[in-house]
Amino acid sequence: MGVTDQNLRQLIAPVSARGRAAAHKAEVSAAATGGMLVAEVVRLPQHVNRHSHPYHQLVMGLTGTAEIDMLGLAAHLDVSHACVVPSNTYHDFYGRPSNHVLVINIDADSPVFTDQAHPDHASLATLFDRPRLISLDNGMRQLTQVSIQEIQRNPHDRALRHYLGSAIIRCLSQRLLPSTSQHERGLLDMYKIDNYIFEHLDETISIADLAACLCLSERRFHGIFKAQMQQTPHQYIIDQRLDKAIQLITNTSLSLIEISELCGFSSQSALTSSVRKYRGTTPGRLRNG
Numbered sequence: 001m002g003v004t005d006q007n008l009r010q011l012i013a014p015v016s017a018r019g020r021a022a023a024h025k026a027e028v029s030a031a032a033t034g035g036m037l038v039a040e041v042v043r044l045p046q047h048v049n050r051h052s053h054p055y056h057q058l059v060m061g062l063t064g065t066a067e068i069d070m071l072g073l074a075a076h077l078d079v080s081h082a083c084v085v086p087s088n089t090y091h092d093f094y095g096r097p098s099n100h101v102l103v104i105n106i107d108a109d110s111p112v113f114t115d116q117a118h119p120d121h122a123s124l125a126t127l128f129d130r131p132r133l134i135s136l137d138n139g140m141r142q143l144t145q146v147s148i149q150e151i152q153r154n155p156h157d158r159a160l161r162h163y164l165g166s167a168i169i170r171c172l173s174q175r176l177l178p179s180t181s182q183h184e185r186g187l188l189d190m191y192k193i194d195n196y197i198f199e200h201l202d203e204t205i206s207i208a209d210l211a212a213c214l215c216l217s218e219r220r221f222h223g224i225f226k227a228q229m230q231q232t233p234h235q236y237i238i239d240q241r242l243d244k245a246i247q248l249i250t251n252t253s254l255s256l257i258e259i260s261e262l263c264g265f266s267s268q269s270a271l272t273s274s275v276r277k278y279r280g281t282t283p284g285r286l287r288n289g
Contacts, residue, residue: 036107039165044095056106056128057085060144064099065247070131078243084132097251104165123173135190137229143171188224197240202264207233242278245271249286256283
C-alpha cells in the first residue's frame with residue numbers, strides 16, 4: 001500500500017474514543033521515556049500563517065509541497081526534504097493544494113534536552129539547537145514511507161505514532177551527529193546542492209557541476225556524497241527531477257511534454273519510463289488519482 005493523498009486524508013479525521021484511549025497510552029509511554037512526543041499527519045493551510053510554540057518540531061513532506069520560513073531560513077518541503085523548528089522559533093508556513101506533512105512534536109523540557117548526562121543528549125540537543133533544512137537520504141525516505149504506511153494501517157493507534165516518531169527522530173539525529181571518520185572527511189552542504197539542482201532542473205546537470213559548487217574534485221565529491229546520502233549523485237538528481245515532475249503532474253494541468261522539459265527529461269517517453277521504473281506507476285495514473 002503506497003502513501004496516497006486519499007489515504008492521508010483519512011489520517012487527519014477526528015480521533016475516536018478508542019483513539020483517545022490509545023493517545024493516553026502513548027502519553028504514559030512517552031512519560032516513561034522522559035518526555036512527550038506526538039506524530040501527526042496534517043495538511044498545511046494554503047494561506048500564510050505565523051506562530052511559534054514551546055515544543056520542538058520536525059516537519060517532513062509527504063505529498064504535494066509546502067513552504068516554511070524560519071527567521072529568514074526558507075524551507076521547501078517535499079518527500080526528499082524536512083525542516084527542524086526549535087521551540088519558540090517564529091515561523092511562517094503554508095501548503096500548496098493536496099499537501100500533507102508529517103509533524104513530530106517533542107517536549108523541549110524533556111530530560112533528553114535539559115540533562116547533559118542523558119545518553120541521547122548530545123545527538124538530540126544538536127538536532128534541535130537551531131532551525132535546520134534537511135535533505136533526506138534513501139534510508140530516511142524509506143523509514144518515513146514505512147512509518148506512514150503503518151499509521152495508515154492503524155490510524156487510531158497513538159502509541160504507534162509515538163514509537164515511529166521516536167524512531168524517525170533518533171535516526172535523523174544520528175545522521176547529524178557524524179562519526180569520527182565522517183567528521184574527518186567532512187559532510188556536504190546539501191542545501192547548496194539542492195539549490196543548484198532546483199535552479200538548473202530543466203538543464204543537463206553533471207557530477208562535475210555539483211562538485212564545482214563545493215570546490216571539490218569530482219572523485220572526492222562522488223565518494224563523500226555516496227557515503228552521506230546512501231545513493232549516487234546521479235540517482236539523487238533523478239529523484240529530484242521525479243519529485244518535481246510528480247508534483248506538477250498531480251497539482252497542475254501542464255502537459256507531460258511541458259513537464260518533461262521543465263524537469264530536465266529528454267522527452268515525454270523518458271519521463272514516463274523513469275516514473276514507471278523508479279516510482280512503480282505512470283504519469284496517467286498519478287494525474288487520474
